[in-house]
Amino acid sequence: MRSLLAFVLLATTSLALAGPCDIYASGGTPCVAAHSTTRALFSSFNGSLYQVKRGSDGATLNIGPLSAGGVANAAAQDSFCAHTTCVITTIFDQSGHNNHLTQAPPGGFQGPESNGFDNLASATGAPVTLNGSKAYGVFISPGTGYRNNAATGTAKGDAAQGMYAVLDGTHFNGACCFDYGNAETSSRDTGNGHMEAIYFGTETTWGTGSGNGPWIMADLENGLFSGVNVKQNTGDQTINDRFVTAVVKGQPNNWAIRGGNAASGSLTTFFNGPRPNASGYNPMSKEGAIILGIGGDNSNGAQGTFYEGVMTSGFPSDATENSVQANIVAAKYATTSLTSGPALNVGSHVSLRATTACCTTRFISHQGSTVNTQVVSSSNTTTVKQQASWVVRTGLGNSACVSFESVDTPGSFLRHFNFQLMLNANDGSKLFGEDATFCPQAGLNGQGNSINSWSFPTRFFRHFNNQLFIASNGGVHDFDSATLFNDDVSFVISSGFA
Numbered sequence: 489m490r491s492l493l494a495f496v497l498l499a500t501t502s503l504a505l506a507g508p509c510d511i512y513a514s515g516g517t518p519c520v521a522a523h524s525t526t527r528a529l530f531s532s533f534n535g536s537l538y539q540v541k542r543g544s545d546g547a548t549l550n551i552g553p554l555s556a557g558g559v560a561n562a563a564a565q566d567s568f569c570a571h572t573t574c575v576i577t578t579i580f581d582q583s584g585h586n587n588h589l590t591q592a593p594p595g596g597f598q599g600p601e602s603n604g605f606d607n608l609a610s611a612t613g614a615p616v617t618l619n620g621s622k623a624y625g626v627f628i629s630p631g632t633g634y635r636n637n638a639a640t641g642t643a644k645g646d647a648a649q650g651m652y653a654v655l656d657g658t659h660f661n662g663a664c665c666f667d668y669g670n671a672e673t674s675s676r677d678t679g680n681g682h683m684e685a686i687y688f689g690t691e692t693t694w695g696t697g698s699g700n701g702p703w704i705m706a707d708l709e710n711g712l713f714s715g716v717n718v719k720q721n722t723g724d725q726t727i728n729d730r731f732v733t734a735v736v737k738g739q740p741n742n743w744a745i746r747g748g749n750a751a752s753g754s755l756t757t758f759f760n761g762p763r764p765n766a767s768g769y770n771p772m773s774k775e776g777a778i779i780l781g782i783g784g785d786n787s788n789g790a791q792g793t794f795y796e797g798v799m800t801s802g803f804p805s806d807a808t809e810n811s812v813q814a815n816i817v818a819a820k821y822a823t824t825s826l827t828s829g830p831a832l833n834v835g836s837h838v839s840l841r842a843t844t845a846c847c848t849t850r851f852i853s854h855q856g857s858t859v860n861t862q863v864v865s866s867s868n869t870t871t872v873k874q875q876a877s878w879v880v881r882t883g884l885g886n887s888a889c890v891s892f893e894s895v896d897t898p899g900s901f902l903r904h905f906n907f908q909l910m911l912n913a914n915d916g917s918k919l920f921g922e923d924a925t926f927c928p929q930a931g932l933n934g935q936g937n938s939i940n941s942w943s944f945p946t947r948f949f950r951h952f953n954n955q956l957f958i959a960s961n962g963g964v965h966d967f968d969s970a971t972l973f974n975d976d977v978s979f980v981i982s983s984g985f986a
């Protein structure tokens with residue numbers, strides 16, 4: 489009796505704790521790559537999920553789950569990265585195939601790093617909770633990408649594979665290509681059918697779906713496919729839930745797109761049919777490399793957020809994927825605060841004072857569209873005081889953060905452009921809103937706030953030669969200099985001069 493009870497308990501426990509890759513394995517289509525910075529994807533996995541590197545001394549730390557099969561230990565990252573910046577250097581493969589993702593090398597397109605590599609993602613750009621426990625996703629800004637050109641066990645040629653990814657359905661753009669999945673081993677476009685990856689966004693050069701997007705499509709190289717032999721598959725619905733499950737799978741002369749809300753409900757099949765009839769797609773010539781955030785040729789203009797994803801060997805059944813979706817929903821992804829440090833109240837007027845020793849009487853100010861620092865005090869003219877005063881508004885591109893509207897030029901906001909801070913009139917575009925959205929954090933030097941760019945979370949407001957930039961810690965531009973970085977990005981925010 490006791491052993492029966494123990495068996496029942498064990499069976500119940502292991503069912504309750506099965507991870508997505510345990511489910512794929514029971515379906516006969518095991519994971520050959522499993523990537524997540526938020527949680528273990530096997531119930532028994534207790535190794536490293538990802539590695540972060542901090543700006544202060546270049547030291548690295550591997551982050552594992554809180555317990556085997558559990559949510560990532562975000563607290564370990566927070567303490568390691570306190571009072572400095574951190575980037576994600578590696579997203580480890582949990583499948584045992586060593587298919588780790590690291591900084592993508594130059595390919596057909598060059599990355600923005602001096603060596604042509606893509607940028608690494610901020611370790612803090614995509615905070616979430618899973619079942620109430622904090623974790624961080626991978627926030628891909630344009631220019632950011634991860635890759636493994638020597639992956640093993642992934643599908644090659646016309647071999648079958650499945651993939652899913654959990655993404656932020658509100659973070660996308662129309663550039664090529666926010667992808668996760670199978671790509672060329674040369675980082676170059678080697679022709680039709682040499683890729684089979686999940687795409688998410690609003691790129692309309694090739695396929696489209698119904699509505700305005702974003703859509704889940706398949707990047708099969710030289711084409712984002714929403715269906716077959718038509719540009720628009722109206723069955724491929726716009727899907728913009730905050731958390732999206734995206735599925736693409738393929739086998740000889742058959743492939744499918746599925747998707748759903750990763751926080752509730754089930755998957756819908758948006759397409760299931762034959763391969764495109766253009767030459768090169770049947771049979772496929774998959775090469776088996778793995779990409780995240782970029783296209784097969786390293787096209788790196790896209791943006792999006794990745795939380796978890798896998799690639800399988802074999803074509804998973806819909807039933808297996810439905811169980812994986814139930815597992816994802818049970819993981820309980822939810823949003824959490826994007827800000828920290830002293831609160832900025834929407835509607836209040838503020839002035840932002842530099843804290844670097846050189847410049848403690850200087851405030852962020854503007855003359856026309858130029859944004860710089862000026863020495864300002866209460867005895868200056870009204871004009872000068874207004875130039876150094878800003879109205880805090882709800883973030884134009886993300887309501888969890890803020891935008892700064894000029895006091896003397898209503899309708900104009902601080903925004904970044906080529907990483908320089910400017911004052912421009914809001915043109916109402918998605919890009920303007922995102923360029924003008926900032927998420928204040930506790931000041932990196934312990935004073936005031938550091939003002940994080942929402943769309944480029946490795947970057948913060950920084951004064952440099954009295955000009956204002958959004959700067960990363962030790963990046964390629966002179967204004968990214970690591971010298972005095974913490975001081976130059978920390979501002980004491982007081983009630984506005986005007």
Ligand SMILES: *[C@@H]1O[C@H](CO)[C@@H](O)[C@H](O)[C@H]1NC(C)=O
Pocket residue numbers: 534535556
């Ligand atoms: C991880 O799992 C292995 C194998 O089950 C076990 O030997 C090891 O002690 C575990 N490590 C941790 C840190 O839990």
Ligand SMILES: *[C@@H]1O[C@H](CO)[C@@H](O)[C@H](O)[C@H]1NC(C)=O
Pocket residue numbers: 619818819
């Ligand atoms: C979520 O957390 C609750 C309470 O901490 C726990 O009882 C439950 O098992 C967790 N659910 C999952 C799916 O981990």
Ligand SMILES: *[C@@H]1O[C@H](CO)[C@@H](O)[C@H](O)[C@H]1NC(C)=O
Pocket residue numbers: 717718765766767
């Ligand atoms: C592919 O299918 C489309 C739609 O049925 C058709 O118009 C086109 O001619 C076909 N192309 C080839 C190469 O067969």
Ligand SMILES: *[C@@H]1O[C@H](CO)[C@@H](O)[C@H](O)[C@H]1NC(C)=O
Pocket residue numbers: 862863864865867868869872
């Ligand atoms: C503000 O007043 C101080 C003291 O008179 C002066 O040095 C400074 O240049 C003024 N600021 C601006 C922006 O004109």
